[in-house]
Amino acid sequence: MQQRARLQHPAAWWLWGLGLATAASRTTNPVLLLLVIGVCVLVVTERRDPATVNPLPAFLVIGAVIVAFRVVMTALLGNGIAGQTVLVTLPRVPLPEWAASVRLGGPVMLESLLYAVYDALRLAAVLTCLGAANALASPRRLLRYLPATLYDVGTAVVVGLTFAPQLLTDARQVRAARTLRGRDGRGVREMARLTVPVLETAFERSLGLAASMESRGYGRVVRSTVGTRRTATALALTGLVGVLAGLYGLLDASAGGVLGLPVLVLGALIAASSLVVGASRDPRSGHRRDRWSWTESMTVVAGSAPGVVLVVASVLGWVGLVPSQRATLPAVPLLAVVAVLVAAAPAWFTPRPREVAA
Structure with a gap:
């Protein structure tokens, strides 16, 4: 059945992402980890709100940098993994006796590099899952559903997320104004002179926000x-x-x-x-709350399935969940693959977000 275009409940997307992140944290199998990343990219491509900025590419770039950095550091310093296949031998730098346990350069083993790639790819997959949840449902929307016990903390976080980016805009405006008055606008001293007008603008804005929130009943005392x-x-x-x-x-x-x-x-x-x-x-009312329907429930189930399966698999010690560092394709548990593919189902049965007018 075709769902009417709407934004799905943010808690459902974040629970889905946390389930996939749990699954990724329990394995170092590169096939499963790449499959998790592919599922995240697919769901974000199909169900992201086109009116918002997509943060997933930034998370993918960070994951790629982590993998590359881990490989380079392993090649230079090693990671204690013994191997038999030597890829290349780097010039060895002699170190003092107090650093005898650390090596700089020397033979680069294939098994050591594979271990570094597998372990770094796991962290990259976890970051991708969190980036996918962030792309599908903004944390600002999720903060609306905090219980009343955390209401004050949620309000402070929302205010911070709303007004912190405004500081950069204020700094650009002040810098442009100083440039029009003949100032260079560069250097440490010029940057220091931007502090006072930017903070003054922020204080005025915060006082106006506090007055408007007080007039609407925020900050009332609840007796318990x-x-x-x-x-x-x-x-x-x-x-x-x-x-x-x-x-x-x-x-x-x-x-x-x-x-x-x-x-x-x-x-x-x-x-x-x-x-x-x-x-x-402390009962509080909500304004235009997102409704929870069967699509949200099925999204949570689809995201939890790989997490549950891989946690149980890690406890039982399934073959292929933690592959050996050999130059061969590791064994892949079929049930784990099916569980990860189930997490891609929300790309089809969930409602489409609001369409952007052409």
Whole structure:
């Protein structure tokens, strides 16, 4: 069924991106990682709002720089991975005795470079997933759905995201005005002279914003009982401990093993309950909220599928999830490939964003 053009709920896209990022963080198989990057590019190409700036290319460039930098540093300094295939031998630079454990130059092993490429490609894939979520749903839209407990923090972040770019515009205007008055506008001293007028403009704008927000009821005091505050604080601390323990169990299989994911989910639920308890004393209304339909639910399921499959696969030790550093195509788990391809389904069944008028 063809969906009417609308913007999908931002929380659905961010949960989708976090699920893919979780899947990418659990493997170093280059085939799976490149497949994750391709899925992100496909979904962003099909479902990004054309009226907004696409930040995904910047994340792709950063990922490529990370891979190249890791390869260069591994070739110069090595990474402790023993190998048998020597690609090239660089001139060795002698170092003092206190740096005997560090080498600069020498033989460059194929196995060492493959390990560096696989590990850096994993970080690049995670960054691509976050960039895709940022391209599909701006963090500014997501901040609107923070619970009332985090309302003040969300307001400060939104104000910062809105007015921080304006500082650059003010600096350009002041510099242009000084240039018209015969000033060069270059150098450290000239840049320092831009500080006072730019900050003065920012202060005036902030005072005007504060006055307008106060006239609309922002900053009102909400009365809450001592029991409610203590309950919310205890739940928040317990949930934070659970989240940290779960993350440690997921990152180190010997510490938690298969219990890492359940502990992480339980800690997240407890932390979320603390926000619910705190928000129960502070009801707030919303304006033009995005609706949550079956497409949002299916998007979250599609993004969670690869994360769940690859977390379970890493715990069970599937063959090919962490390939060996050999000059051969690594084995690729078929179920993992299918799970990553499922994450591309939102490119077709989700509603198209608003179309830009020709």
